[in-house]
Amino acid sequence: EIVLTQSPGTLSLxxxxxxxxxxxxxxxxxxxxxxxxxxxxxxxxxxxxxxAFSRATDIPARFSGSGSGTDFTLTISRLEPEDFxxxxxQQYGSSPWTFGQGTRVxx
Amino acid sequence: xxxxxxxxxxxxxxxxSVKVSCKASGYTFINxxxxxxxxxxxxxxxxxxxxxxxxxxxxxxxxxxxxxTLTRDNYKATAYMELSGLNSGDTAVYYCARGFGGxxxxxxxxxxxxxxx
Numbered sequence: 444e445i446v447l448t449q450s451p452g453t454l455s456l457x458x459x460x461x462x463x464x465x466x467x468x469x470x471x472x473x474x475x476x477x478x479x480x481x482x483x484x485x486x487x488x489x490x491x492x493x494x495a496f497s498r499a500t501d502i503p504a505r506f507s508g509s510g511s512g513t514d515f516t517l518t519i520s521r522l523e524p525e526d527f528x529x530x531x532x533q534q535y536g537s538s539p540w541t542f543g544q545g546t547r548v549x550x
Numbered sequence: 551x552x553x554x555x556x557x558x559x560x561x562x563x564x565x566x567s568v569k570v571s572c573k574a575s576g577y578t579f580i581n582x583x584x585x586x587x588x589x590x591x592x593x594x595x596x597x598x599x600x601x602x603x604x605x606x607x608x609x610x611x612x613x614x615x616x617x618x619t620l621t622r623d624n625y626k627a628t629a630y631m632e633l634s635g636l637n638s639g640d641t642a643v644y645y646c647a648r649g650f651g652g653x654x655x656x657x658x659x660x661x662x663x664x665x666x667x
Contacts (some may be wrong), residue, residue, distance in 0.1 A: 478653035487657035535652025539611035542595040
C-alpha cells in the first residue's frame, strides 16, 4: 500500500499570499496518477487536480499541480478567502487507492 | 449537471449492518465507476472501493473485503454500499463519488452513519 505524507499539517497564510502544499509517496506513483481535493467544513471534497497537473472542470487557474514519482506539489497563487480549507492528495496508480492525511490552510 | 444523491443518516447498534444508497443523474450511469469513501469525525478520507456499473466488476481494499458489499441497480441508476459487523470505529460520513480515471470527479452529499449501543 502506498502511504502518502502531506506537509505541512497546517499552513497559516493571508489572502493574497501563495500556498505550497507537499505530498510525498512511500513509493513511486505510476503514471502520475495523483489527485488533489479541497474540502470545506461540512462539505464533500471537491476535485481540483488529476493526473498530477490537470485542472478539473471549473477550477480556477490559481490552482496548479506539479511533480512526479514520489514528490508532488499543489500551489495556490494569490489565496482567495474561499481557498482556506483542508486539502488532500490521493494516489490511484496502485490499489488500494490511498489519501494523504490532509493539509489545513488557515488564515 | 451531475448529481449524486445519497440516502439519509442512520443510527445502528454494534454488530448490525447498514446499506447506503447513491442515486445518480445527469450522466449515463453505466459509463462511470462509483466509488465509496468514508470520513470518521475530524479525520481524513478513506477509500472503500469501486464498482463498475456496466459489468459489475469491483475492487475493495483488503481491510473491507468480507465486510463491504457493493451493488447497483442500473435501471434505477443507483449504487449501494452495505457494511456489516458495525463497530464504533465505523462511525463516519460515507460518500459515494463518480470515478474519473481513478480520481473522484463528483461526490454525493454524504451519509452519516452512527454506531452506538
